[in-house]
Amino acid sequence: SQELEQSPQSLIVQEGKNLTINCTSSKTLYGLYWYKQKYGEGLIFLMMLQKGGEEKSHEKITAKLDEKKQQSSLHITASQPSHAGIYLCGAALGRTGGFKTIFGAGTRLFVKA
Amino acid sequence: DAGVIQSPRHEVTEMGQEVTLRCKPISGHNSLFWYRQTMMRGLELLIYFNNNVPIDDSGMPEDRFSAKMPNASFSTLKIQPSEPRDSAVYFCASSRELAPSTDTQYFGPGTRLTVL
Numbered sequence: 012s013q014e015l016e017q018s019p020q021s022l023i024v025q026e027g028k029n030l031t032i033n034c035t036s037s038k039t040l041y042g043l044y045w046y047k048q049k050y051g052e053g054l055i056f057l058m059m060l061q062k063g064g065e066e067k068s069h070e071k072i073t074a075k076l077d078e079k080k081q082q083s084s085l086h087i088t089a090s091q092p093s094h095a096g097i098y099l100c101g102a103a104l105g106r107t108g109g110f111k112t113i114f115g116a117g118t119r120l121f122v123k124a
Numbered sequence: 125d126a127g128v129i130q131s132p133r134h135e136v137t138e139m140g141q142e143v144t145l146r147c148k149p150i151s152g153h154n155s156l157f158w159y160r161q162t163m164m165r166g167l168e169l170l171i172y173f174n175n176n177v178p179i180d181d182s183g184m185p186e187d188r189f190s191a192k193m194p195n196a197s198f199s200t201l202k203i204q205p206s207e208p209r210d211s212a213v214y215f216c217a218s219s220r221e222l223a224p225s226t227d228t229q230y231f232g233p234g235t236r237l238t239v240l
Contacts, residue, residue, distance in 0.1 A: 044228065053215060054231040099167065101229075112157070112229065114167040 034100035128232035149218030
């Protein structure tokens, strides 16, 4: 969706390196989700952020939502081959959007061993 | 707990044939979503239901697509007649409530559809 821009489109990192993926919207988001999709498989829920300034962590993955609730970043510390996959951000547009959830185009992460 | 169940996992059919995709949401979830994912267009919401009632089908591409949810534990997405451009991975997702700002959608493994 062009309403939700993800960057970069793809990323190749050496194992052990840190990386950041961004998700940006021109509109205020009511709920921001991060999913991971392994190639050829379904989406796996990672984290949900709701409040401006909120930050959550799960193992080596940290996600933040900015104060204006228009941008989120996903940071992976000391990347491993198991982190490889497609990371998608999804967001709810709220009542004015009819509760629709839209998704970014995804960031393809490759981790070199 | 069983997650969202979709069948079939793979479907290969010829142009013009009818295709039916099936989904069983997580028990107790009141909302169900159908998505389509392609390389060109990414993940697109087709239609979603709340308490078995279709709420918004504006994402359904054409009249060839239809979706039903006869009860809380079953939904179908039908394409009739199918065309090669319908080839994609179709995902079903469910959540406890409709308001996605407070609830998480859990995705099924998807059905990979190929229309020859």
